[in-house]
Amino acid sequence: MKQPDPADFEALIADRSGFLRVLTAAPRSKRDLTELFDCSRSTIDRVLRSLADAYLVEYQDGEWHATAAGVCAYRKHDEYASFLTDLADAAPILAALPTETPIGEAFLPGSTAHIAESSVPDAVLDVMLCSVRGASVVRGLVPKALAGSATEFYEAAVTDDSATLELVLDGDVFDRLYELNPxxxxxxxxxxxxxxxxxxxxxxxxxxxxxxxxxxVVVYTEQGIQGCMLNDTKTAVEWATEQYDSVERDAEEIFLRGGPKGIR
Structure with a gap:
């Protein structure tokens, strides 16, 4: 049995993913495939032969089936194609970050990207406000102070006395917010x-x-906001929790004692 060449194998799966999708869902006769893809029988024969030669499909009891390898190939290709779509949507936001960033495969799959408009960049923060509004527990990391949205965020996150808000603020972010809104x-x-x-x-x-x-995630630039990304998958939540915990464990709680100089 000849082992498929990896490069040809990858190209074949990408080129014939539609056939693999259909045959992964259910076995089909050659007539079914001809009608479904609106192709000639000779074209269908050629496609099925190439997939069968790569051990991705097989003929049984008058129908074509996806093999175990074919099912696995389609699912991984579909996962990869979906990831590329999410990555393409997020690319303008990620472009504002350094090359070495922890935002990657754990966060991007299943995410939705919201790019800031140049005319009103801060308007994209409505995405964040809608996300935290009504939540019982909100935790976050704040690397920069956006004075204009601080009050809006607080009011959205703490809708009543039962809502819990826990934030880690970088460097002098708290001092700046205190000076503006003591x-x-x-x-x-x-x-x-x-x-x-x-x-x-x-x-x-x-x-x-x-x-x-x-x-x-909200991405900042020297000029303001580049954009926000949301995700509600379990993997993304676990990733965000890991990032938060890695910063919070070394942070010090802020107490007020007579003003900013009394903060400890």
Missing amino acids: QETKDALDKPSVTLFRGTIPWTFGLWIADETEVG
């Missing part, structure tokens, strides 16, 4: 359900986790 900051820290930490966030993106069911 009373609102004090009121927030007075709530038992709100916990703020000062830590070191090694990335130029922020993230949030809403109720352990949805996560989001």
